Structures are given as structure tokens and as C-alpha cells.
Amino acid sequence: MKPEEISKSAEQLVDLNPAKFATLPPPYENYKESPLVQLSDDQKTRWEHSLDGVSALTLPKPQTPEEEEQLVASFLLGLEKLLTKENNWTFLQPLALSLEYCAKCQTCAEACPVFEASGRQDIYRPTFRADVLRKVAKKYLSPGGKFLAGFRGHDIELTWDLVARLAELAYRCTLCRRCASVCPVGVDNGLINHELRKLFSQELGIAATEIHEKGSVKHLKFGSSTGMTTAAIGDIIEYLEDDIEEKIGRRITIPLNKKGAEILLVHNAGEFMSWPENPMSFAILFDAAGIDYTISTELAGYDGVNYGLWYDDVQFARVAIKHLEIARELGVKKIVIGECGHAHKALSVIADRLLPGEQMIPRESSYTLLWDIVKSGKIKFDPSKNDFPVTLHDPCNIVRLMGIVKPQREILKAITPPGRFREMTPHGVANYCCGGGSGFAIMSSGNFTDWKIKLSGRKKLQQMLGAFQGEMDPEIKKMVCAPCSNCKGQIRDLMQNYEVFEKTGIWYTGLVEMMVNAMVDQDAPFVEWPSDEEDDDM
Amino acid sequence: MSWIQILTYLCGAIFIVAFATKLLKYATMPMHVRWELYPIPHEGKHKSYGGSFYEEIDHWKNERHKDHLAQYMFMLPEILFIKALYEDNRSLWYWSFPFHMGLYLSIAGLAFLAIGAILQIMGLPSSTALGSLAQSLTILLGVVGYVLGTIGVVGLVIKRMSDPELSEFSAPIDYMNLIWLGAIFVTGFLVWLKDPGFGISRDYLVSIITFSPMKDQLTGMHYLNLLLFLSFFAYFPFTHMTHMVSKYFMWDKVKWDDNPNIGDPGVDAKIKTYLGYPVTWSAAHIGAQGGKKSWADVATENPWAKKE
Ligand code: SF4
Ligand code: SF4
Numbered sequence: 052m053k054p055e056e057i058s059k060s061a062e063q064l065v066d067l068n069p070a071k072f073a074t075l076p077p078p079y080e081n082y083k084e085s086p087l088v089q090l091s092d093d094q095k096t097r098w099e100h101s102l103d104g105v106s107a108l109t110l111p112k113p114q115t116p117e118e119e120e121q122l123v124a125s126f127l128l129g130l131e132k133l134l135t136k137e138n139n140w141t142f143l144q145p146l147a148l149s150l151e152y153c154a155k156c157q158t159c160a161e162a163c164p165v166f167e168a169s170g171r172q173d174i175y176r177p178t179f180r181a182d183v184l185r186k187v188a189k190k191y192l193s194p195g196g197k198f199l200a201g202f203r204g205h206d207i208e209l210t211w212d213l214v215a216r217l218a219e220l221a222y223r224c225t226l227c228r229r230c231a232s233v234c235p236v237g238v239d240n241g242l243i244n245h246e247l248r249k250l251f252s253q254e255l256g257i258a259a260t261e262i263h264e265k266g267s268v269k270h271l272k273f274g275s276s277t278g279m280t281t282a283a284i285g286d287i288i289e290y291l292e293d294d295i296e297e298k299i300g301r302r303i304t305i306p307l308n309k310k311g312a313e314i315l316l317v318h319n320a321g322e323f324m325s326w327p328e329n330p331m332s333f334a335i336l337f338d339a340a341g342i343d344y345t346i347s348t349e350l351a352g353y354d355g356v357n358y359g360l361w362y363d364d365v366q367f368a369r370v371a372i373k374h375l376e377i378a379r380e381l382g383v384k385k386i387v388i389g390e391c392g393h394a395h396k397a398l399s400v401i402a403d404r405l406l407p408g409e410q411m412i413p414r415e416s417s418y419t420l421l422w423d424i425v426k427s428g429k430i431k432f433d434p435s436k437n438d439f440p441v442t443l444h445d446p447c448n449i450v451r452l453m454g455i456v457k458p459q460r461e462i463l464k465a466i467t468p469p470g471r472f473r474e475m476t477p478h479g480v481a482n483y484c485c486g487g488g489s490g491f492a493i494m495s496s497g498n499f500t501d502w503k504i505k506l507s508g509r510k511k512l513q514q515m516l517g518a519f520q521g522e523m524d525p526e527i528k529k530m531v532c533a534p535c536s537n538c539k540g541q542i543r544d545l546m547q548n549y550e551v552f553e554k555t556g557i558w559y560t561g562l563v564e565m566m567v568n569a570m571v572d573q574d575a576p577f578v579e580w581p582s583d584e585e586d587d588d589m
Numbered sequence: 590m591s592w593i594q595i596l597t598y599l600c601g602a603i604f605i606v607a608f609a610t611k612l613l614k615y616a617t618m619p620m621h622v623r624w625e626l627y628p629i630p631h632e633g634k635h636k637s638y639g640g641s642f643y644e645e646i647d648h649w650k651n652e653r654h655k656d657h658l659a660q661y662m663f664m665l666p667e668i669l670f671i672k673a674l675y676e677d678n679r680s681l682w683y684w685s686f687p688f689h690m691g692l693y694l695s696i697a698g699l700a701f702l703a704i705g706a707i708l709q710i711m712g713l714p715s716s717t718a719l720g721s722l723a724q725s726l727t728i729l730l731g732v733v734g735y736v737l738g739t740i741g742v743v744g745l746v747i748k749r750m751s752d753p754e755l756s757e758f759s760a761p762i763d764y765m766n767l768i769w770l771g772a773i774f775v776t777g778f779l780v781w782l783k784d785p786g787f788g789i790s791r792d793y794l795v796s797i798i799t800f801s802p803m804k805d806q807l808t809g810m811h812y813l814n815l816l817l818f819l820s821f822f823a824y825f826p827f828t829h830m831t832h833m834v835s836k837y838f839m840w841d842k843v844k845w846d847d848n849p850n851i852g853d854p855g856v857d858a859k860i861k862t863y864l865g866y867p868v869t870w871s872a873a874h875i876g877a878q879g880g881k882k883s884w885a886d887v888a889t890e891n892p893w894a895k896k897e
Contacts, residue, residue, distance in 0.1 A: 053757050141622045142622065145839065148843070152831075152832045152834070152835035152839075155759055156685070157754050158674060182758065204759070231844070234673070235677075237844065238835065256874065372889060373891075401622050407852070407857040411850055415648070450627070453641060454628070456638055
């Protein structure tokens with residue numbers, strides 16, 4: 052399908068056929084994928100879904116032709132602004148280069164997990180949305196753009212259909228940037244998608260509800276995108292301390308708002324709710340290693356996420372500046388970021404040129420600090436406590452986009468018996484996204500959940516199964532170490548949908564949980580398997 | 590002065606001005622936020638798996654070493670052999686490689702033709718040892734380049750037309766560009782058949798360098814080749830075929846730009862300027878007030894903060 056066809060008037064541009072989706076390795080070789088959940092007739096009349104029958108944005112259909120025209124005009128205006136230095140100094144250079152240069156070689160398509168998983172649907176090619184944007188910019192914004200537009204390859208009709216489909220299409224890419232890493236001319240289609248999301252959010256106020264209203268807005272309003280308020284965080288930390296005491300038979304105090312501490316530790320607050328063992332593990336390890344740290348209970352200080360990274364520079368800057376301000380007020384020497392991939396990249400890399408140097412505070416990955424703890428010998432580990440096959444998931448934000456590859460591997464080698472750890476194929480900087488990147492892990496509007504499980508997560512499911520081939524007996528318990536909160540969310544959903552634990556014995560956890568599990572001082576196993584709960588119930 | 594000489598100067602001037610404008614356009618864009626992609630070769634061999642300084646504890650306390658040699662060693666096979674395409678899209682590389690190599694060699698042949706012309710002006714014609722070396726290299730590089738280039742063009746056109754995954758995304762202009770280049774290669778080869786030592790071509794170049802009338806009369810094939818080449822030369826900077834520009838900027842200034850912000854006065858001054866830019870984004874949550882607010886204003890405001 053040519054990118055120009057995006058303007059085609061049709062109820063639905065593409066029908067997703069599960070029979071064409073990429074196949075899965077054993078024991079799923081004969082698995083019959085169910086059709087994608089359809090929107091109800093009522094939802095179809097209300098929401099735009101004409102791209103692929105999926106609605107991630109629950110974007111209301113305009114009610115009048117005038118409203119459509121107005122939205123189309125705003126889109127074009129937004130695109131114009133995206134190409135000015137005043138409105139987009141943050142990304143103008145790579146965007147302008149990526150829009151101008153594409154040799155149309157399709158090398159990027161082969162690298163894209165969504166394109167591959169979908170059975171090579173043209174609309175999911177990394178170049179598809181980029182080409183649409185490129186063509187609109189050339190035809191409608193460049194001088195003489197309409198002259199010989201067909202011959203020059205950018206004769207595209209800018210209509211509401213195009214805009215509505217493009218809005219949805221912006222949420223069919225996980226921003227993993229695998230495509231960018233193989234492009235022979237350096238074009239970054241992931242970046243183009245990022246910029247497209249910004250255009251929609253910053254000009255038209257269109258974004259996924261979970262990352263805007265229920266995400267960055269809640270973060271700035273209540274203190275956390277989970278809705279956890281500044282008043283509640285103190286209690287939650289106390290519960291964690293109780294749970295730690297119950298688990299290890301010893302009470303540990305988690306330091307709060309300690310001025311002058313060496314480290315401000317920021318977690319993805321989702322961990323407190325969904326995987327409390329993760330912040331608990333940090334507390335146990337830091338206590339055992341004598342780390343001088345604190346957690347903040349200030350607005351946004353206890354939630355290291357920054358959803359703006361995925362869709363909006365202004366929301367991004369607001370949250371990042373809050374994080375830096377809090378660290379400065381506490382007088383810490385560095386901020387250490389817990390197991391959250393996008394929080395890593397947001398605060399360490401993207402926020403790095405947001406403020407003049409003197410206002411910056413050094414930021415460090417928890418992986419690096421944890422490796423340092425392991426190397427220091429301050430904590431004694433017994434690898435035999437983790438005596439099960441283990442593989443490692445590489446969160447894109449931390450690995451391909453930040454270059455932190457080795458520490459987590461060295462840690463795993465130190466806390467597992469020889470031969471138990473095996474890599475996925477491919478891994479490290481060539482890894483595949485979990486499928487929950489760019490906000491997908493927390494997005495569940497319309498029928499999007501089904502899409503992200505069956506398509507954006509498919510490649511990761513293939514990889515996780517692939518890592519344990521030959522050991523698929525569900526009695527052999529196997530672990531995917533996924534040291535990132537959002538990745539864990541997506542992997543959890545994948546595992547539930549495909550009943551992975553029941554069929555294969557594969558489960559998932561974070562890195563720190565496995566470290567605590569291997570501590571010599573730790574009597575009872577810390578890592579839990581779903582079958583433990585069943586045993587407890589008996 | 591003949592019309593072809595005037596056209597040569599004109600096309601040369603268009604090329605220089607247009608290409609420089611393009612370079613300047615990208616070079617003067619604001620410093621963007623960091624957007625690196627690993628592996629970054631200057632991190633050195635010991636980090637060739639894609640590691641970065643973030644793997645070191647208290648990395649900001651360490652002195653940074655950039656392995657520039659590793660960077661060049663990465664770029665060389667990338668430019669000469671289009672390594673990325675070889676690794677990730679082999680079936681296209683089989684044609685893209687001879688095409689690009691053909692281009693490089695014929696450009697190198699042209700450079701030796703110019704060197705031969707300069708030697709001739711200096712009184713060292715092709716009958717002298719140095720002049721003859723320049724002439725031999727012109728012939729060797731030029732002719733091999735033309736042949737390889739032609740093979741590449743034919744292959745690329747067929748591949749682009751026959752592979753639906755490529756033809757869907759190709760426009761008539763893409764074919765035109767390839768065929769145009771192919772015509773330059775083919776006519777270049779035919780010029781060599783007529784003018785085996787490229788003597789007439791060299792004399793023509795001497796006349797261009799010295800702003801003097803031509804000594805020899807160009808043949809029809811010379812004219813055809815020159816017209817095709819000169820028009821392409823002037824047209825080239827306006828096309829996406831200048832992707833060496835993106836290759837430089839996207840690698841050096843984007844994918845490999847991992848310079849941390851450590852309070853460099855130049856960087857600080859830039860950031861301060863950018864934070865002062867007016868914002869005109871219209872979405873309500875931005876609160877830009879149509880450009881009355883700057884980046885510093887909107888980024889430090891929290892529209893949802895509880896009013897004290
Ligand atoms: S790999 Fe790069 S040049 Fe090739 S089609 Fe993709 S974006 Fe364009
Ligand atoms: S960023 Fe990732 S998901 Fe998006 S187009 Fe590129 S490879 Fe595909």
C-alpha cells in the first residue's frame with residue numbers, strides 16, 4: 052500500500068488477519084491466534100478507527116465538515132511549527148534531516164518488530180508514517196510543493212481521514228529505534244513518530260489518555276501518574292517496611308526526605324502498587340551495602356516516570372525540572388534511577404540539555420550502582436539460590452539508547468550458578484522492545500490492549516520462548532529478568548494472555564529481586580512464582 | 590568564451606552555493622537535546638558491544654576519552670562499502686555497492702583529470718612521467734567507475750521496479766535520477782572510446798581552469814556527456830541524493846553526540862537562548878498564550894499545582 056492511500060475514503064484501511072501474524076516457537080507452534088477484539092458498533096460510530104480497526108486514542112469523530120476542516124488546518128499549522136526552531140529547538144535538526152533524506156531502501160522495515168509481527172503490513176512499515184508526513188510537508192509547506200507533485204512523489208491529499216489515521220498510527224510504534232540503528236543514511240523513523248505525537252499533543256491536544264490526562268497531568272497534579280498523592284506515599288513506604296519485616300524478619304527504615312543524603316533514589320511509582328517487592332529489594336540491598344540514600348515525598352519526587360518523553364516536550368520538561376529541583380533542594384550528590392527504562396533515558400539523556408550545567412545534578416543508573424555493590428563484596432551472594440534457567444530482557448531505553456549493557460549481565464552472572472544464564476537472540480543493543488515501549492504498557496483504551504499483546508509484544512514473546520527451547524517442561528521453572536517497570540507490565544500481560552507460565556513454566560521478575568533472592572543473609576526465597584501462590588492456597 | 594564554458598561556470602556556481610546553503614542550514618540549527626544511539630564507536634574498542642560511560646560509577650568524575658580513530662575506522666567501511674546495507678539488506682547492496690563505488694571511482698577519475706590539467710598548465714603534459722601517471726589513473730578510475738556505475742544503475746532500476754516492496758515507495762523522479770546518472774556513466778564510457786587518453790577532456794578542463802578559449806573542438810559525445818553531467822551537478826544539491834549530508838549530521842551530531850552537559854559556557858549560553866524562544870503551540874495545556882510565553886515560562890509552570 053502506498054502512503055498516499057492513507058487519505059483513501061474507506062471504513063477501514065486495513066483488516067488485520069491473525070493468520071498472517073508471525074508464528075510463535077514451541078509449544079505455540081500450532082497456536083491459533085484469535086481475531087483482534089472488535090470495537091462495538093456504538094464505539095465505531097463514536098471513535099476514529101479507520102486505520103486498522105483499532106482505537107488507542109478513542110478519538111471522537113468530528114461532527115461537522117467545518118470541524119474536520121478546522122482540525123486539518125490545525126494539523127498543518129502544527130507541522131509548520133514542528134519545523135521551526137522556536138517551537139522545536141529540542142529536535143529540529145534530527146527531524147529536518149530525517150524528513151529530507153530517505154533513500155527508500157526499506158532496510159528499516161526488516162528491523163521493525165511491529166512490521167514483522169503483523170505479517171508485513173505496509174501501514175506498520177517504519178517509513179509509512181514518516182513518508183506521509185514527509186509528503187504532506189513537501190506538498191503543503193515547501194515553496195512550489197504542488198508543482199509536479201505526482202512526478203516528485205509527494206502528491207498526497209491532506210484530509211481528515213489522513214489526519215485521523217495518522218494520529219492512530221503514531222501509536223503503533225514503540226519508539227524502540229531499532230529501525231534507526233540500521234538505516235544506511237541515518238534516517239530516524241522512530242524520531243519522526245515521536246515528533247508526530249508531539250505535533251498532535253502540543254497543537255491539537257490529542258494524545259493517549261493514559262499518558263496525558265491519566266499520566267503526566269496526574270503526575271503534576273497529585274505527584275504520581277498512578278494517582279498516588281503526596282499524602283499517601285508516606286503510608287505506602289511504611290507498608291513496605293512492614294512487608295520487609297515480614298519477609299526478612301528484620302525492620303529496615305526507608306529514609307524519607309533526608310537532607311544531605313548522598314543519593315536520591317527515584318522509582319517508577321507503579322512498582323509500589325504492582326511490584327512492591329522491587330522497591331523493597333532496593334531497600335534491603337541499600338541497607339545491607341550501607342548506601343546513604345533517601346526517597347522524596349515531594350510532588351513528583353517519588354515517581355521517576357516522565358511520560359512527556361513519549362509525546363510532549365513541555366510536559367516532559369515540567370516533570371524533569373521538578374525532579375532536578377527536588378534533588379537540588381535535598382542537597383544530594385546524585386540521583387539514582389530505579390528499574391524503569393524510560394525514567395532512565397528521560398532524566399539522564401533527554402533532560403541533559405534542558406537547563407544550564409550549573410543547575411544539573413548527576414544522574415546514575417541503578418544497574419551501575421548495583422554492579423558496584425556486587426563488586427565491592429559488601430553483600431555476600433549465594434548463586435545456588437537462583438538455581439533456575441534465566442534470561443535477560445534489555446529495556447531499549449537503557450540499553451540501545453543509553454549504552455548500559457554490561458552491569459546487569461555481570462550482576463546476573465554473579466548471582467546465578469554457571470550455565471544458568473543465557474542470552475536472548477538478538478540481545479544487547481540489538482534487542483527487541485518488550486512491545487510496551489512509548490507508553491503502550493500502560494495504554495488500554497478502546498481495543499488497544501489486544502493489539503499491543505498480539506502485535507507489538509509478539510517479537511518479545513518469540514524471543515522469551517526462544518531462550519528456553521529444549522526446557523519447555525512447565526515443571527522446570529524459568530525466569531525472564533526484566534529490569535524495567537513498564538517492560539514488566541507488558542511481559543505480565545503477554546504471559547497472562549498466552550498462559551505462558553502454565554504452559555511453559557516461564558515467569559518474570561526484576562533484577563534486584565533476584566539479587567535479594569541470592570543474598571546469603573536471606574533465609575527464605577524472595578523471588579515468588581505463581582505456583583507458590585497455588586501451593587499456599589492448598 | 591564558448592557557451593559550454595559559461596554553462597560549466599554557471600552549474601559549478603549553482604552547485605557550490607546550493608550545497609553550501611544546505612550545509613549551513615543544518616549546521617546552524619539549534620543544538621538539539623541528546624538523542625544518541627548505541628553502539629557509539631568513539632566509546633572505544635572495550636565498549637564495542639554498545640557500552641557507554643553510563644556503565645561507570647560516578648561517571649561524571651571520570652575524564653572522558655573519545656576514541657576518534659575507532660570513529661574513523663567505523664566510517665571508512667561505511668562510506669566505501671556501505672557496510673550497514675551489506676549487513677542488513679544484502680539483496681539491495683549487490684547493486685547499491687557497484688553503483689556507489691562507480692560514483693566514487695568516476696569522481697576520483699575526474700579529480701585525476703583535473704590534476705592532469707593542472708600539471709599540463711605547469712608544463713608537465715601527459716608525455717612526462719608525472720603527467721602520464723595522472724593520465725593513466727584518470728583512465729583506470731574513470732573507466733572502471735563508468736562500468737561499475739552502469740551495472741549498479743541497471744541493477745537498481747530493475748530491482749526497484751520488480752520488487753513490490755520498493756516500487757510501492759518509489760516515484761517517477763527516483764527512476765529519473767537513476768537513469769540520468771546511468772546516462773552520465775554510459776556517455777562517459779563512450780567519450781573514452783572516442784578520446785582514449787581523455788586528452789580532449791583534459792584540454793577542456795585546462796581552458797576552464799585558465800579561463801581561456803578551448804584548444805580542441807569537443808566531439809558530439811563530449812558535449813552530450815558534459816551536458817548530462819553539468820545539469821546533474823547543478824540539480825544534485827536540491828535532491829535527497831545529497832544523503833552524505835544526513836550521514837554526517839545524523840551520525841556525528843545525533844547518533845554519536847553523547848556529550849554530557851557539564852556546564853560548558855558555550856553550551857549554557859545556547860540553552861539560555863533556547864529557553865528564551867517564544868512558544869506558539871496552541872494546545873490548552875501548554876498555556877503558551879500565542880507566543881507571549883517562552884520555553885522557560887511554560888516549562889517551569891505547573892498548571893495543575895494546588896493554588897496556595
Ligand atoms: S532504511 Fe533509511 S533510507 Fe532506507 S527506507 Fe528506511 S529510512 Fe529510508
Ligand atoms: S521505532 Fe521501533 S517500532 Fe517504531 S518504527 Fe522503528 S523499529 Fe518499528
